[in-house]
Amino acid sequence: MATEFHNLQELRRSASLANKVFIQRDYSEGTACRFQTKFPSELESRIERTLFEDTVKTLNTFYAEAEKIGGQSYLEGCLACATAYLIFLCMETRYEKVLKKIAKYIQEQNEKIYAPRGLLITDPIERGMRVIEVSIYEDRGSSGSSSGSSSVSGSTAR
């Protein structure tokens, strides 16, 4: 039903925000960061279920990797404690490294899968890791306001 957008720039210029869908956190396995994989009904006409669920599942695995408690995280923690946490001034924590990977992944997904369907995913870190915000755009021609730019530029800035 919506016109195909060729890329994110076109989406920004010619579309206007119609709706936002929020994917909430899934706390069934504890306080670790995980998002619900339930497919929201508003996206049924816009994107295939499997594609969307894949994206969320991949994000979940990224977050699980970041928060994994194992040998490497212990080493990092002990080293940090031994140096009175000054080591964080020089090096990035593992979590931050994974967050960068996530930002790149989301950017990639937006470019390849979501923007062509008139959708945009906002990096959860921009929303305090509470939700995955999916913005739904409608093509309104030239009268649209500059909507999606900040959320995209925000996620790329990270």
Add this chain to the structure above:
Amino acid sequence: MHLGESTRECEYSQISTRSSTPMETPYKKKTPKKRKWETFPGRNRFYCDGRIMMAKQTGVFYLTLVLILVTCGLFFTFDCWFLAEQLTPIIPVIGAVLFLFVIGTLLRTSFSDPGVLPRATPDEAADLERQIDVANGSTGYRPPPRTKEVVINGQTVKLKYCFTCKIFRPPRASHCSLCDNCVERFDHHCPWVGNCVGKRNYRFFYMFILSLSFLTVFIFAFVITHIILNSQRIGFLSALKDSPASVLEVVVCFFSVWSIVGLSGFHTYLISSNQTTNEDIKGSWSSKRSKDNYNPYSYGNIFTNCCAALCGPLPPSLIDRRGFIQSDAPQLAPPTNGLPMYGSTQSQQSHKCDQDQCIQSTKFVLQVATTPLLQQQQSSEPVILSPENGASLPGRASLALGGPCTSLPLGQPTPPASTPSLSCHEATDLLPIHGHPHNHSHPLQEQLAHHHFLTPEEVPSPPGMLHCGSPLGHSHTMQGSFYNPASQDSLHEDSVRGLVKLSSV
């Protein structure tokens, strides 16, 4: 005036779309870009351009710092020379290392973000509201407190809705009333470090109290040693006169040892059982509550729990204090129908502060009136709302109603998280319906009709907020005579209908 404003707005927006970016950039260049910490909604203080974050009240933190610095300073100045000569020079070295570690961890605890959850964006809040309305069915009757139940590792946990932050709090998060923020894995608000202790700074806090206990014991032991060794040479009293600083150190350390060592022990227990102070105080996972009550977050053994708390990955700060505010964030148009929280109130939200407290007190009192009554309440006994009930009201609630209105009949509030998000127009109707004496209804009705358009974006944090172990600043008692519960139900429908009528005023 509204019309004029809207035409002006219309013209402005037309101009901006036609000439797009060139017109806007000069305007943008004039206003300097603000960092996000400058508009942070919580009650925190920021220093060093957003790098340092503390609570509002920092007096006790400075006291802590002074105590540590003075005691250690005296130790190094007066006692270390003697000890280095008589015993071994390693003593001052160990002392110095401990001291630096203590100061480092203290500053780290006090200056870092404890794990504050940013407040919901307006779109998120609207979406949640919509979901809650759908779930409860949109009748005029306000639903009971907003909670969501989640099963975590076999235990049912209730997630409460935070009215200030407009989010469902994640498990183990709590809203700190002193800092006015929701904090993840909230432990407690520590005045001694001048900050909340939460997910991101708990390990620093623990390291601080642990190293401080070692330091205190260390100083205490060696100052006593110094005095004893000295008194063997020149007698006890002259030894004391010789180094009066040592006496001060002994006194400070003696009192500190009990509290600090005790606290370290308590937190060691908490870490090994993977609980927060908040949970321990409330007895959330105590087996006394029910037989199959257990802590779903515990990893099962002490070692893993300790490692997870102290050496686990350090999550990043979610509030991005030093980021720049981007003013052109896309937002959906505020919904106008069916959502009492929004509507025509956007412009009136500029009414603030001194009226705010009064208005909110009034609103809360009247909101409380529309909530269902608990069955156990007796008929004509006045109900006193006190902090023990968990329902906290700003002290001015009774004042807001005016002197003659103390006899305003009100329903009994529901337990703590009772929803204060009733909009003003619903509450205003109660007065004429409840057979309230005529001379009382008018001033209040006028007051409320005036305040009708004011539905503040944020409900005041006292009502509906669960305490995070720290008492709220307001006085909380309100007295008045309350209605017989039996007659309340029959009036509810009338009040709802009446509310709708009044709201059109």
